[in-house]
Amino acid sequence: MSTVNAMQEPLKLIRACMGLFNASEDLETIAKVNKAVIEAEEIRTREQEExxxxxxxxxxxxxxxxxxxxxxPDHPDENAHTQKINTLDLQKFSLAKNIREMEGEMVSLEAQISSLREESEQIDREQEAPDNLELDDKVIRLHIYRALGVELQITEESNFAEAKIASTAQNDVKTVSLDDKYSRFFYVNYLWDMIEPTH
Structure with missing residues (x-):
């Protein structure tokens, strides 16, 4: 009987000790630690990749x-690049200036062509006139004034209506109305005064 009691004592002790352990809590703790280790490993892996x-x-x-x-070697330095840009700008401005000058010359040439065309038409009309038509004093005066750069317009009544004075120096045409307000002497002197600065 003593032997049985002796064996039961360790069993009681083991049962008492087993009551001190909570297997479910320990497993939970181990799972949490395991999860923390895995998360730390993932964070470290991400940081290493970054x-x-x-x-x-x-x-x-x-x-x-x-x-x-x-x-x-063939790449220009900053100074050379800046100098090239400045050179291109100067060329661009020079080209624009030449274009403007050429446009001005074209306008002047067109005006001269228009004037020459009118003069040519006037000559053609005169050549188509009868050969036996004698030149009177007005026709002679027309030719003289035209040679001086003055074009006289004649009305149907053979009166002088207006005069156009072409100025090559100023590249324009001035028109003077010839009415009965002033005498012929006044108009002759006035036209001569306008002709002299233009030639």
């Missing part, structure tokens, strides 16, 4: 900086 990406980006920037720092 560090590697940052390093690769910095390496690319360094290579680009090295490439930009060493210019090829």
């Amino acid at each position: 560090s590697r990406n940052t390093l690769r980006a910095l390496s690319r920037q360094l290579e680009l900086a090295k490439g930009n720092a060493t210019r090829p």
